[in-house]
Amino acid sequence: MIEWANTIIQGILTGGLYAMFATGLAIIFGVMRLVNITHGDLIVLAAFIAMVVIETTGFNPFLSLIIVLPIMFIIGYFLQRGILNYTLGDDLLPPLLVTFGLSIVIQNVLLEVFSADSQRLKAGAIETSSIQLTDGLSIGIFPLITLLTAVTMIILLQQLFNRTRLGRAFRATSDDPTTAQLMGINHKHIFGLAMGLALGLVAIAGVLMAVRSNFDPSIGPAKLLYAFEAVIIGGLGSLWGTLIGGIILGVAQNIGAKIDPGWQILAGHIAFLIILVFRPNGLFPRTRDD
Amino acid sequence: MSVLEIKNMTAFYDDFQALFGIDLSIEKGETVAAIGANGAGKSTFLRSITGLVQNNADKFIYKDINLIGKAAFDIVGLGIAMVPEGRKLFPSLSVEENLLIGAFGQRPGNWTLDRVYQMFPKLKQRKDIAGTALSGGEQQMVAIGRALMSNPDMLLCDELSLGLAPIIIKDIYGALPGIKAEGVSLLIVEQDINQALEIADRVYCFQEGKISLTGKPEDLTKEQIAAAYFGR
Numbered sequence: 432m433i434e435w436a437n438t439i440i441q442g443i444l445t446g447g448l449y450a451m452f453a454t455g456l457a458i459i460f461g462v463m464r465l466v467n468i469t470h471g472d473l474i475v476l477a478a479f480i481a482m483v484v485i486e487t488t489g490f491n492p493f494l495s496l497i498i499v500l501p502i503m504f505i506i507g508y509f510l511q512r513g514i515l516n517y518t519l520g521d522d523l524l525p526p527l528l529v530t531f532g533l534s535i536v537i538q539n540v541l542l543e544v545f546s547a548d549s550q551r552l553k554a555g556a557i558e559t560s561s562i563q564l565t566d567g568l569s570i571g572i573f574p575l576i577t578l579l580t581a582v583t584m585i586i587l588l589q590q591l592f593n594r595t596r597l598g599r600a601f602r603a604t605s606d607d608p609t610t611a612q613l614m615g616i617n618h619k620h621i622f623g624l625a626m627g628l629a630l631g632l633v634a635i636a637g638v639l640m641a642v643r644s645n646f647d648p649s650i651g652p653a654k655l656l657y658a659f660e661a662v663i664i665g666g667l668g669s670l671w672g673t674l675i676g677g678i679i680l681g682v683a684q685n686i687g688a689k690i691d692p693g694w695q696i697l698a699g700h701i702a703f704l705i706i707l708v709f710r711p712n713g714l715f716p717r718t719r720d721d
Numbered sequence: 722m723s724v725l726e727i728k729n730m731t732a733f734y735d736d737f738q739a740l741f742g743i744d745l746s747i748e749k750g751e752t753v754a755a756i757g758a759n760g761a762g763k764s765t766f767l768r769s770i771t772g773l774v775q776n777n778a779d780k781f782i783y784k785d786i787n788l789i790g791k792a793a794f795d796i797v798g799l800g801i802a803m804v805p806e807g808r809k810l811f812p813s814l815s816v817e818e819n820l821l822i823g824a825f826g827q828r829p830g831n832w833t834l835d836r837v838y839q840m841f842p843k844l845k846q847r848k849d850i851a852g853t854a855l856s857g858g859e860q861q862m863v864a865i866g867r868a869l870m871s872n873p874d875m876l877l878c879d880e881l882s883l884g885l886a887p888i889i890i891k892d893i894y895g896a897l898p899g900i901k902a903e904g905v906s907l908l909i910v911e912q913d914i915n916q917a918l919e920i921a922d923r924v925y926c927f928q929e930g931k932i933s934l935t936g937k938p939e940d941l942t943k944e945q946i947a948a949a950y951f952g953r
Binding site for chain 2: 596599600602603605606607609610611612613614615616617618
């Protein structure tokens with residue numbers, strides 16, 4: 432019994448990371464109607480940038496974010512304004528193709544620069560320390576930090592979207608970019624900021640991922656898949672849905688792994704498919720669309 | 722001296738030419754109505770002024786500023802706001818948020834949330850519900866309030882009466898004198914000729930992308946208007 436409780440708790444904690452992968456993706460789709468196929472590779476890119484920053488400055492991974500996060504924000508802003516804005520329109524296909532191409536470009540550049548070697552960021556004792564709850568039940572400090580970071584991020588994003596002038600501009604532009612221009616909103620700039628914001632989240636997710644597990648230039652697409660699944664399970668109605676989507680995925684994977692280690696990834700996909708069958712629009716679908 | 726002066730404006734949708742050389746001018750504080758049949762180019766003309774439709778002109782000057790090639794989001798900041806056809810409220814925003822987004826450009830002026838609520842008290846009671854959950858007339862009030870929140874010197878209104886009951890139309894048009902009293906120039910596109918003639922200082926009649934008739938309502942006869950409206 433306690434073993435299963437442990438499995439589920441670890442799954443919930445893992446879900447925090449998936450939720451963070453997914454939140455950026457959800458923002459990009461929510462604001463720009465852009466399906467970002469290169470999301471996973473950007474997570475890996477952030478991890479490699481963090482690696483370089485750590486090697487040059489000697490910062491620990493958490494501290495490296497003060498450099499990595501602004502870098503990713505700037506990459507996001509100019510990526511959107513320089514390339515992706517030109518792909519947006521009535522057709523969903525051009526952004527899909529362009530971000531798919533970009534995904535291949537990023538993977539190969541990373542491979543060229545950093546080789547195919549597996550890397551990891553070292554955060555010291557925090558990686559392995561844990562809180563013992565009862566016999567056989569303990570919570571890793573680092574996974575806990577990951578989940579709490581995801582929750583904090585979502586709270587802050589909710590505040591940003593619901594309470595600020597910029598957040599209103601994001602939502603208005605997402606509803607109707609043409610009419611938004613009549614409000615004095617430069618939709619191209621707003622899209623740039625939204626991408627910058629999303630890649631800021633990617634920076635955090637990338638660093639946390641890189642401390643938690645090995646990474647190399649080829650793993651982006653797998654991360655993209657988890658992010659997609661979390662977003663779709665959650666539905667596009669709220670970022671909390673995305674968090675729950677990530678948690679469901681994490682729990683399913685851990686239960687799968689508990690049954691048989693080979694089942695870990697498969698169990699996540701199966702959970703995703705089951706939810707898709709019963710709730711095709713996800714658990715928290717968008718409601719105010721007209 | 723005209724606030725807005727346009728000479729020989731043309732506009733295209735891809736290969737289709739929608740405007741063929743429009744000349745129009747508006748004085749400060751004046752109310753001008755554009756009338757005409759469906760597809761005559763009235764809405765395209767308004768959208769061209771706001772910068773939403775690409776256009777060209779020999780002269781397109783607003784308060785000494787050349788507007789040719791200016792982006793829509795910059796033109797609002799200069800003081801030209803539009804109440805778009807079909808209201809176009811933002812569905813994800815509440816009534817109050819729809820009004821606040823109108824003030825996005827933070828152009829200084831007299832209009833505030835309180836003043837809009839004063840003008841349309843119904844909106845204050847419903848400020849927290851989704852804008853698109855309101856009745857058509859209330860939505861139109863939000864759309865007008867939203868445009869006013871940008872503190873415009875010139876307000877373009879596209880088909881305010883579209884799809885609304887006559888009594889509601891009266892309410893909506895009842896708000897215009899108060900707006901005009903602030904020194905705002907009004908350019909109104911309206912299908913309902915009587916409504917347009919009643920409120921306007923001057924009328925332009927559009928026909929197939931050109932202006933077929935212009936003048937003060939009291940100087941124009943019904944026959945002239947009918948001819949200019951439908952063509953012969």
